[in-house]
Amino acid sequence: MENTQYNGRQRATTAEQSAAGHGAAAAPPDPARRQQTATERRRRELLEAADRVVLRDGPDASMNAIAAEAGITKPILYRHFGDKGGLYRALAVRHTDALLDGLRAALDSPVPRRDRVEATLDTYLAAIETRPQVYRFLMHPADEKPDEKPGADKDAGFDVGRHSAPLLRRLGEELAEVIGERLDLGPGGEELARVWGHGIVGMMHAAGDWWLRERPCSRAQLVQHLADLLWGRLAAAGDRLGGPGF
Amino acid sequence: MENTQYNGRQRATTAEQSAAGHGAAAAPPDPARRQQTATERRRRELLEAADRVVLRDGPDASMNAIAAEAGITKPILYRHFGDKGGLYRALAVRHTDALLDGLRAALDSPVPRRDRVEATLDTYLAAIETRPQVYRFLMHPADEKPDEKPGADKDAGFDVGRHSAPLLRRLGEELAEVIGERLDLGPGGEELARVWGHGIVGMMHAAGDWWLRERPCSRAQLVQHLADLLWGRLAAAGDRLGGPGF
DNA sequence: GACTCTTGTTACCGCAAGTAACACTCGCAC
């Protein structure tokens, strides 16, 4: 009976099997398939509710709150997503997919490489700039914000940090792939591309995070600075005073 | 009475005041000062116990577990560190300080810049390689590890991710400072140095994280690859096929 | 001996994650 496992995928699979089971792949009605799409639609609605609540409350969003926003109660959330991590993951892939679409577009634009790199950086930074709440939710664990009456505990909150690494890793892998297929890096280029993919993503992320918090300069300027860094200006810069070995 | 605030610093301050209060700055005994050092020693012992438990249990370390390891109970942990975040922060600065010492040494070595950069990268990577548990604790939110009987909840755990960003930011600031004071970057160099500091730290972190997990190459090779990236090899590499604007 | 300060305890609160068990409502078979 598998009664300890609730999740959408499990049920969807069952539905598909039964659909394939009684042979008919009839076009218009097909109850099983219709049921499946209904489930998926519900799932999307729930995800949108979760999105709203996360955007509003930041990472201090409890399952109860999300369920309330969706107009239902906790257990059905658990039926759909298994656990909080499942919900989070579903939410995350939505946003990451959207971000990745933008990045791929920038990465594929038919302009010189430097411009392409700048466009990619700018796309990422624009994304985190225009939707900082989403960004914080995805990447950031509720940095201490000094509100909330002392009675309420400021703990809990989505366990977010626990999943930021996977996101960065996914971005890194994607970038690595693009680098690998577009640049001729000689022998061992595969490996090099992967290192660079992850490295560049990390650079973008850390710099973006800091920038978003301190806003020390314009976005365009940040893009220039980072592109300069990638273009080897670190190697080219002059020393300031001259220690022993310069 | 200030009964809602317990922490070592508060009490230490009080002790100092009373010491100054009744005048005597007597050298050998001085009860207040002795008390203070005793408190600090106790604090260190607690931190070491916490360290042990974190190293053993990974980030799923509860306050109860830490207290048990230290041979005491929760409330005194709270008296010393205020809340879990406080304990974490104390633990974190210990380790970050140690790491920073190593990095500063590498950054200050009297060799050509490329070698210095490589030494810095290697120092960081060596640190996370030799103490991955510490690293995971500091930076990483308990990536799903598929153990633990399903009865035990795999949630909670140190809230770790919630503080990884501050650590990276601190590293970034430190690196920025060194860059700023050693390189001549022309007008606006301050800002540039900060961007680079955070960017490089992010690069190091993300690449290191990925490398630690997949071990796709030797440490030395990773260092080379990253240094190459910083040295502008991305700009110099040849295209593979030639899209429109290459 | 009384006073204070620190260390330590037990026993509790509040809260969030996650579950069990039960109730309603369709659409479909016979």
Next chain:
DNA sequence: GTGCGAGTGTTACTTGCGGTAACAAGAGTC
């Protein structure tokens, strides 16, 4: 119609964690 399987939804509960209040005991001070 009646039965029934699958989904949706509920209330009420357990467990475990962070955090705190209230109290008890040892050590130095007057």
